[in-house]
Amino acid sequence: MDTRSKPSARLAFNPHVAALPAYNAGMSLGKARALSGKHDIARLGSNENPYGCSPKVLEALASPAFEPWRYADPACAELRDVLAAHVGVDAAEIVCGNGSEEMIAAISRAFLPPDSSVLTVVPSFGLHEIEPLALGAKVTKIPMTAGLDFDLAALESELKKAPQIFFISSPWNPVGPALNAAALDRLIKATSPTTLFVFDEAYFELMDPGMPNGIQVLRAAGIAHVVLRSFSKAYGLAGLRVGYAVCSDTEIARVIAAAKTPFNVNAAAQLGAIAAIGDQAWMKQAVADIRAERDRTRAELAKIGITPAASQTNFLFFDCGTDASEVAKGLLADGIIVKAWREKGYESFLRANTGRPAENDRLVASLKRVLKR
Numbered sequence: 001m002d003t004r005s006k007p008s009a010r011l012a013f014n015p016h017v018a019a020l021p022a023y024n025a026g027m028s029l030g031k032a033r034a035l036s037g038k039h040d041i042a043r044l045g046s047n048e049n050p051y052g053c054s055p056k057v058l059e060a061l062a063s064p065a066f067e068p069w070r071y072a073d074p075a076c077a078e079l080r081d082v083l084a085a086h087v088g089v090d091a092a093e094i095v096c097g098n099g100s101e102e103m104i105a106a107i108s109r110a111f112l113p114p115d116s117s118v119l120t121v122v123p124s125f126g127l128h129e130i131e132p133l134a135l136g137a138k139v140t141k142i143p144m145t146a147g148l149d150f151d152l153a154a155l156e157s158e159l160k161k162a163p164q165i166f167f168i169s170s171p172w173n174p175v176g177p178a179l180n181a182a183a184l185d186r187l188i189k190a191t192s193p194t195t196l197f198v199f200d201e202a203y204f205e206l207m208d209p210g211m212p213n214g215i216q217v218l219r220a221a222g223i224a225h226v227v228l229r230s231f232s233k234a235y236g237l238a239g240l241r242v243g244y245a246v247c248s249d250t251e252i253a254r255v256i257a258a259a260k261t262p263f264n265v266n267a268a269a270q271l272g273a274i275a276a277i278g279d280q281a282w283m284k285q286a287v288a289d290i291r292a293e294r295d296r297t298r299a300e301l302a303k304i305g306i307t308p309a310a311s312q313t314n315f316l317f318f319d320c321g322t323d324a325s326e327v328a329k330g331l332l333a334d335g336i337i338v339k340a341w342r343e344k345g346y347e348s349f350l351r352a353n354t355g356r357p358a359e360n361d362r363l364v365a366s367l368k369r370v371l372k373r
């Protein structure tokens with residue numbers, strides 16, 4: 001159809017939203033099967049937990065407490081109490097979201113008046129850029145170093161310009177490293193009192209022992225901040241959609257809650273998250289298994305000349321030395337979903353999350369074939 005004849009032709013779109021880049025979501029199972037002609041697909045594109053989730057979550061969803069015909073608690077009171085005890089803050093400082101991604105949107109709505117500026121990194125978790133852009137904010141992105149790490153000096157000098165929000169994930173999606181205590185301290189010290197420091201710890205539980213706990217460090221520093229955590233990764237609840245924001249004070253929490261949709265966290269997600277927090281043993285075992293497999297996969301990749309960035313999480317990010325989208329197509333032909341990076345300047349990078357042992361073996365064998373190593 002000719003665009004000029006579409007019913008939308010005379011509408012005034014919000015130009016910021018109409019111009020947004022598409023979120024680079026992992027390929028669905030159905031599409032991967034259709035394109036590859038394979039049934040057994042290794043899903044390594046979306047940083048999910050290959051070991052599933054705690055059986056306690058499934059028990060909770062099969063119990064009479066699950067009442068899908070009722071509206072779930074819009075305040076997530078019980079879940080917030082459980083989380084408050086788990087992370088050691090007041091429940092009034094926590095806001096729960098439909099995934100932590102909803103919190104990124106709500107934070108942007110709450111703290112980005114017109115003509116705001118936002119600081120983040122590149123490559124990045126897409127929504128740290130997309131949500132501010134939707135509100136017309138100017139987004140400055142600091143590239144990673146040649147050593148595939150955070151460029152602390154460049155971040156420090158941009159922080160001094162006092163953006164409204166600083167979004168950074170640690171461990172860093174899509175690259176993998178995490179900020180150590182000294183690095184986090186440098187960024188905190190460079191942050192202006194008018195900047196909201198959003199520390200996205202979606203992969204917190206997967207970090208190496210001894211790494212800083214963002215909630216504790218940022219609280220001790222006393223700056224305005226929000227720490228984001230997710231149930232989608234270590235707890236394996238990506239499909240339920242639940243994450244949370246731990247705020248430096250109740251006023252920040254109040255305004256973020258005002259910016260979210262009222263019944264944002266559904267009944268299954270609230271019950272499932274409470275059950276997941278109650279089964280720390282399951283989560284810790286899954287994390288140990290993922291870490292061991294990630295390191296084994298890294299060693300196998302080294303044998304075919306691939307050197308991923310340092311990873312404190314459940315994925316590896318590496319330069320294929322050629323167009324990563326073509327490499328991803330080659331892997332898909334073998335029934336493997338990975339994520340080819342699309343941000344400008346990083347099109348030769350590919351991110352593959354750690355799967356079960358047989359899936360990781362398939363990944364290495366397929367890369368060997370596709371890259372002719």
Ligand SMILES: Cc1ncc(COP(=O)(O)O)c(C=O)c1O
Pocket residue numbers: 046047098099100101102125169173200202229230231232238241242243
């Ligand atoms: C850094 C980071 N933040 C936030 C999210 C969103 O997680 P969710 O909305 O599933 O909680 C992700 C998901 O991949 C992520 O990588």
